[in-house]
Amino acid sequence: MSDAQSGLGQILATTPVIPVIVLDDADLALPLAHALLRGGLRVLEVTLRTPAALAALRTMRQLADAIVGAGTVLNPEQYDEAVGAGAQFVVAPGLTGALAAAAARSRVPLLPGTATASEVMRARDAGFHVMKLFPAEAVGGVATLKAFASVFADVRFCPTGGITAETAPDYLALRNVACVGGSWMTPADAVTARDWNRIEQLAARACALRR
Numbered sequence: 001m002s003d004a005q006s007g008l009g010q011i012l013a014t015t016p017v018i019p020v021i022v023l024d025d026a027d028l029a030l031p032l033a034h035a036l037l038r039g040g041l042r043v044l045e046v047t048l049r050t051p052a053a054l055a056a057l058r059t060m061r062q063l064a065d066a067i068v069g070a071g072t073v074l075n076p077e078q079y080d081e082a083v084g085a086g087a088q089f090v091v092a093p094g095l096t097g098a099l100a101a102a103a104a105r106s107r108v109p110l111l112p113g114t115a116t117a118s119e120v121m122r123a124r125d126a127g128f129h130v131m132k133l134f135p136a137e138a139v140g141g142v143a144t145l146k147a148f149a150s151v152f153a154d155v156r157f158c159p160t161g162g163i164t165a166e167t168a169p170d171y172l173a174l175r176n177v178a179c180v181g182g183s184w185m186t187p188a189d190a191v192t193a194r195d196w197n198r199i200e201q202l203a204a205r206a207c208a209l210r211r
């Protein structure tokens with residue numbers, strides 16, 4: 001495992017939950033990140049799904065307390081853009097050969113997405129031992145992770161997709177789960193309304209979901 005990849009395990013070990021952030025307005029990046037930090041969540045994932053994403057990522061990187069990654073990275077070009085904007089880790093919904101090669105030559109680690117045993121095997125062969133399970137609920141969630149635990153003893157997961165404050169504890173109780181990801185701490189209506197208190201409270205509840 002590369003130094004960059006082992007650094008990823010350390011990042012994920014610092015938090016029970018990674019908020020998955022979709023932002024249309026980069027001007028909201030700073031107050032949103034502040035609210036999440038006040039709630040106790042330090043590891044943040046900004047998805048590259050909107051034109052504002054790279055600017056939002058760059059802005060959040062000004063906060064010394066935050067560890068900011070880029071999500072929804074689909075190809076090496078986006079990997080490079082994310083690193084250029086200051087991403088400290090990169091998250092992909094799956095894994096391609098091109099992305100694995102980009103990760104191998106980067107100092108910034110990749111959290112690749114997997115959904116099946118064969119995908120876990122391919123990611124493992126490519127040197128990854130920490131993976132996202134995506135979309136977690138749709139591919140069997142807790143039951144799938146329990147089955148993977150007995151066959152992939154050296155792999156840990158960050159399940160993401162369809163997880164809620166109510167279901168997160170079931171995931172966090174599994175020994176092969178490093179942390180979970182989700183968007184429930186940053187509901188679109190709260191972001192639009194600039195309801196930072198609500199987001200801080202949701203973050204604090206998520207932060208209290210200790211392993």
Ligand code: 3PG
Pocket residue numbers: 020134160161162163181182183184
């Ligand atoms: C995503 O890709 O948006 C993440 O998996 C978050 O999923 P969620 O909105 O179901 O939490």
